[in-house]
Amino acid sequence: MNPTPLRSITIVGGGSAGWMTALYLNRYLNHDAPRCDITLVESEDIGIIGVGEATVHSIRFFFAAMGLDEAELMRECCATYKTGILFRNWMAPKEGSTHQYFHPFEEQRVPGVLDLASTWLSGGQTDQMRYDQAASLGSRLMQQGLGPKTPTSPPWQGVVPYGYHLDAVLMGRYLRKKAIEAGVGHVVGTVDRIEHEGERITALYCQQQRFQSDLFIDCSGFRRLLLSPLRQDNWQSFEDALPCNRAVALQLPYQPGVSPRPYTTATALENGWIWEIDLQNRRGNGYVYDGNRLTEAEAEARLREFLGEPEQGKAVHLKMNIGCVKSFWVGNCVAIGLSGGFIEPLESTGLHLINLSVRLLATHLNCAEPDQSSKDSYNRLMNGIYDDLKRFIVLHYCLTDRQDTPFWQQAQRSVDHTPVLAQQLELWRHKVCEFMDLAGSFSTVFTDENYRYVLYGMDHLPQLPPQGAPAACRAALDQLHQRFDQVTLQALPHAEQLPN
Known part of the structure; x- marks a missing residue:
């Protein structure tokens, strides 16, 4: 007997999660003919958490697949380019200098027999040239304030991979407009009642309007409005490894003469x-902190002290649930976005996780009543993705040598809560981190290249004899950097690359 086709989906919650989900599923399910009615219900009473304003580079592929115009997207969302992240002060100062390194989105290939990391290690200049400076064109562009494109770069492409800094509230509105134009139904109102039989939702009520669907998608944020009533004891906390569970955000205009930077x-x-994210019209700032060590007032005062703005702007305080649900798909309900989980925004993965969630859902959503094996597969993959991401974020903390506060002393022990990472770190004391060390993981965006930038940026170098003649290794790096020189001559300052 043929399975019943999927005919209807109701999404509860707008913002980035709701509208990305609606836009993608509509394009996936209705690309050549109307097959499935998709309706999004969002409330005017519940505000959007509009502070997560940076992305990883893979979000370009999502936007491009949705048929969006890159220049229009950037204009509508006051967006700038993001070529990576500058990490500052994550280790104790050396000889009075503040520790820093870039985590870019790409790693180049070096001529010769050795891989790039071994070439850099064997060149004998690790104390003179950071790994990101040796390995990445993106690092060079960021240091010089250049954007990721040349004048001839087509939409969605550059000389290096890039993401965006964008206004999350404006992006939600832009995606809403595009989704409605594409045929997604839109209802403004607050869901006030949920009917369910066991773990299956039978109907939602919104201002006396009743909604029935084959599938319900919970994009209601930390409230988990739809998923929570269906299953109890469905939360797993990551705060033992990642204790930063609070944030305070502050948006400020640029000072005269300041241009937006192409990195977070x-x-x-x-x-x-502290995060600093440069949009076209302002800078978004925020302090992510351990709420067990600071009060909201103390955190806001410290943020303002850091920014040198004791009174300007209104601060927004956020409580974050660090972790994820055990089951993202329960019965006929799927949680996407903050409803499914959250890991602190250190590597700007919020939109990436939405992208992954809805893409996986689309491939598992084969009929109106998917088999339990499809739901089990989806839940297994999503749990693996969150666990891998947790491990990568812990990497940033556990390698610190800072001893100045109890927070950083505890951070060094965070690896105790990620046994796989502890094993890998011991291995990487004796060999270069390579692809096969991470093969088989669930990560789709952070690979061995990304791990090397953090490992070597935090001075976790393998203790190895030179794998090649130092002079030859330095010559190979020089040849690579000559290519960097040629490209930087073609690149424009970041501000000049932004669409008008």
């Missing part, structure tokens, strides 16, 4: 870290 800055403070 993450500066470590006493009890967490």
